[in-house]
Amino acid sequence: MYRLSLCGRAIFHLFVSTVTLFAVTALPPLVDPARGDEAKTTGKPTVRPHSGSLAPLPGLDEVDPAALADLIDRLKHLHGAGYAGTDTHRRQFEHLVAGGEQIASRQAELARLQRDVLLFDVDRLLLIKRHEINASHVYTYHYEGQRNGGGLYLVDPRNPGAEPVELVASPDGQILDADLSYDGHTVLFSWRRGLGDGYHVWRINVDGTELTQLTDGEWHDYNACWLPDGGIAFLSTRAPQFAYCWHAPVGVVYRMNADGSDVRRLSANYLNDFTPYVLDDGRIIFSRWEYVDRPAIPIQSLWTINPDGTGLSGYFGNRVLTPGTFMEPRQIPGTTKILCTMTGHNGPTRGAIGVIDRSKGLNSQQAVTNITPDTPLRPVNQGNGNTGGTKPYSSPVPLDPTRFLCSARGPVLVRTIDGRCIATAVAAPEDGMQWFGAQPVRPRPQPPAIPSTLPAPANTSDEPPAERSAVGSEQSSGARMATVFLQDVFQCLDP
Secondary structure (H helix, E strand, C coil): CCCHHHHHHHHHHHHHHHHHHHHHHEEEEEECCCCCCCCCCEEEECCCCCCCCCCCCCCCCCCHHHHHHHHHHHHHHHHHHHHHCCCHHHHHHHHHHHHHHHHHHHHHHHHHHHHHHCCCCCEEEEEECCCCCCCCCCCCCCCCCCCCCCCCEEECCCCCCCEEEEECCCCCCCCEEEEEEECCEEEEEEEEEECCCCCCCEECCCCCCCEEEECCCCCCCEEEEECCCEEEEEEEEECCCCCCCCCCCCEEEEEEEECCCCEEEECCCCEEEEEEECCCCCCEEEEEECCCCCCCCCEEEEEECCCCCCCCCCEECCCCCCCCCEEEEEEEECCEEEEEEEECCEECCCCEEEEEEECCCCCCCHEEECCCCCCCCCCCCCCCCCCCCCEEEEEEEEECEEEEEEECCCCCCEEEECCCCCEECCCCCCCCEEEEEEEECCCCCCCCCCCCCCCCCCCCCCCCHHHCECCCHHHCCCCCCCCCCCCCCCCCCCC
16 A cells, blocks of 8 residues: 655645635536537546337236236226226127137237226326437436427327327427326426526426526526425436536435425535425435546446435445446335336446335445346446447336336337336427436435434525525524434344
C-alpha cells in the first residue's frame, strides 16, 4: 500500500478539488448539438442499441386454450363481481373450443377473446407517444437523444379503430413520462418543449383542461409522481452535480407541493437517482446509482425513502451485478413484490421485466424472476452490469396480481405475469413513434401519508425556503439532533 505524507495528501486533495471545480463550472449544454449520445472516449464500454426491426415477441396474440380458461377462472376468483363479463367470456370460450379439431381455425377469434379478458376492467389508457430515446447510458435518458413529436393521449383499448384523444401536442418537443393522480383526474408529466430546453413538470386534467407548468429553470425536472399527502416527488438536476465518468447532469429526488411551491431536496445522492414511485405503505421507492466501493458499471439498485427525506434504506440489489439496473419499480397490488424493468448500465432504458421478492433475500438469485425470458439475463453474481440483445420491454404497470401492461418498442402489451397469456393492448403508432407509460384512467388506492418526523424549520438559514433541503433539518431551538442506529452488518450478507 502506498502512503502519502501530509504534504502529499494536501497536494492530492488540491488536485481533486481543482478537477471537481472544473467539472462543475464547465457545464455541458442541456442538449448536445449533434445527438448527445456520441461515442464515449472513456474506458467504459458503450453498448449501442439494436437498430434493426423488432423481432417477433414470443407468444404474442397466440392462445393456449388451457391458459385462457385458467385466466378466466383466476380473474373471477380475484375480482368476484368486479369481473362482470365472466359468464359471457366463458360462453364465448366454450363455443370457440367446441370440436377440438377446429381450434386452429379459430385462433384469431380466440386471440380477440384473450385480449378482451386481459383488458376486462380497462376502458381508457393514458399514453405517451414519442420517439424512442436511444440514450448512451441508463443515466442519460433525461438529456440525450431528443427527437421531437408526439404528445400525451387517451386511448380506448376496447375499440382499436378509435382515434386517440390528444391531451397535449408536442410537435416541437418531447414528453418523457407521466403519472395519473390517485383519483384518476389529473396527470403529471415531464415535458421538454423545445430543443435546448430542460424537461419540466406540468399537469393537466384528463378532460384536457387546466394545463399548468409547475417547475422552471435552467435544469431538468422529470420523473414526477404523486405523493399520498398531495405533494409531488420528482427528479431534478438543479444542483451542480455531474456523473464522474460522463458529462451527464445528475438528477436526484426532490419534492414539492401540488402547485409547484416549497421545493425540497430529499436525496443526498452524489450520482443519479431514477424513476421514483410510491409503495403501498407510503414510502418512495427509486433506483440509486452506487459508485464508491462498487464496480464502475453496476450497481443501480432499489432504495426507499420517506416523503420527508428521512429513513433512506437499501431495498434490493445493492450487491447485484446483473442486471446492472433495476428501474421503473411498481408494487404488485395485494403483494409485497415489485414489478420493474431490468436493464444494463449502457444503452437505452429498456430490457427485461422482472418480479422482485425481497423476502427471499436482498441480493439473492431466488428473489429475482425474469418474467420475459426471451430477454435472458446472467446470474446476479456474474457479468459486468450490461445486457445484450434487443431488450424490448419498458414501462411495466401492474393491473392486479395476475396482469400487467408494458411497452414493447412500439405497441403496448397486456400480459399475465406467468407469461401464459400475452396480447396487444394498443398497436404501434403508424407514424414510426412508440407508445410509453400506459396507465388505466381510473381511481387507484391511495397509500397512507407518512407523517413527517422533521421538526418545524427554524427559518434561520439564508437558503430560500422554496428550495430548502429536507435532509439535516434542525429543531426550532437550534439544537442539532441525531438518531443513531446499530445493526448487525452480517444480516444482509445472504447468498
